[in-house]
Amino acid sequence: MLRAEICNSRELSFLMEAHDGLSAAIAKRARFTGLWASGLSIACSLGYRDANEASWTEIVDVVERIVDSSELPVLVDGDSGFGNFNNARLVTRKLRQRGAAGVAIEDSCFPKLNSFVGNRHPLADIDEFSGRLRAVKDTAADDLVLVARTEALIAGHGMDEALSRAHAYADAGADAIIIHSRRSTADEILSFTRAWQNRLPVVIVPTKYYRTPISIYREARVSTVIWANHTMRAAMAAMREVCRRIMAEESTAGIEPNIATLEEVFELFEYDELARAEAEYCGPMLNRKQGLVETGS
Numbered sequence: 504m505l506r507a508e509i510c511n512s513r514e515l516s517f518l519m520e521a522h523d524g525l526s527a528a529i530a531k532r533a534r535f536t537g538l539w540a541s542g543l544s545i546a547c548s549l550g551y552r553d554a555n556e557a558s559w560t561e562i563v564d565v566v567e568r569i570v571d572s573s574e575l576p577v578l579v580d581g582d583s584g585f586g587n588f589n590n591a592r593l594v595t596r597k598l599r600q601r602g603a604a605g606v607a608i609e610d611s612c613f614p615k616l617n618s619f620v621g622n623r624h625p626l627a628d629i630d631e632f633s634g635r636l637r638a639v640k641d642t643a644a645d646d647l648v649l650v651a652r653t654e655a656l657i658a659g660h661g662m663d664e665a666l667s668r669a670h671a672y673a674d675a676g677a678d679a680i681i682i683h684s685r686r687s688t689a690d691e692i693l694s695f696t697r698a699w700q701n702r703l704p705v706v707i708v709p710t711k712y713y714r715t716p717i718s719i720y721r722e723a724r725v726s727t728v729i730w731a732n733h734t735m736r737a738a739m740a741a742m743r744e745v746c747r748r749i750m751a752e753e754s755t756a757g758i759e760p761n762i763a764t765l766e767e768v769f770e771l772f773e774y775d776e777l778a779r780a781e782a783e784y785c786g787p788m789l790n791r792k793q794g795l796v797e798t799g800s
């Protein structure tokens with residue numbers, strides 16, 4: 504399913520960020536058909552910085568919640584693979600066990616730092632990183648989509664470096680390439696797609712160059728757009744505002760109309776299914792408890 508979405512350059516698909524079971528369920532309700540388990544957003548929701556402060560076991564636990572609560576294909580932000588080829592393949596094996604549909608590995612060094620923080624983003628050696636990808640590919644076999652991400656433009660290298668890295672990663676067995684840019688326009692991305700000629704499907708993350716209309720990416724035959732951190736940022740703004748108002752107003756009366764109702768919470772997670780299951784599996788017992796049937800004793 505994820506393979507079909509990501510690896511199809513004829514139709515543009517979207518992956519929505521999720522960072523926990525709630526954001527995953529909400530994205531599903533909004534009819535997104537695939538999710539991006541964002542390293543930044545998961546770190547943020549756990550109270551960490553996007554600098555490999557969360558351990559890989561913490562990440563796979565969150566991924567499991569995202570997968571379970573949405574039952575959607577999830578592309579996991581695997582950062583740099585949490586170390587060398589061996590760490591990368593170990594994490595990949597665990598992600599597959601937890602139900603991930605794909606993993607994206609970037610050519611940064613451990614510990615990574617979010618692409619938009621500061622200016623020091625040392626890149627991994629191309630050959631070493633290609634080995635990391637091959638190890639992941641051999642581990643994931645055909646079960647997981649392997650997306651190789653180059654941070655060449657983030658690190659301030661030119662287009663030639665980005666292209667030669669992308670070609671090396673394609674040779675190493677990647678199924679798709681993420682080309683990342685921190686510019687506020689899509690110029691870099693579009694010159695990459697022109698030169699790349701769609702050797703592999705291209706995945707982009709238009710966090711900074713958000714003003715570019717999506718039709719431009721369709722024309723450029725981009726395969727997938729990742730909305731990487733928007734529910735996390737929306738939640739942050741909403742939580743900040745609600746805290747501010749409750750503190751200021753010493754009441755929740757004013758904010759009630761602006762927050763989700765409890766009914767919405769119960770509906771999203773199908774509490775009615777629990778009631779039906781209870782009737783099905785605990786029926787006689789419930790009835791006995793409620794004194795509705797004769798127990799015969």
Ligand code: SPV
Binds near residue numbers: 542543544618
């Ligand atoms: C993430 O969502 O964690 C990403 C995208 O890797 S970015 O934050 O733009 O690096």
Ligand code: MG
Binds near residue numbers: 543580
């Ligand atoms: Mg990330």
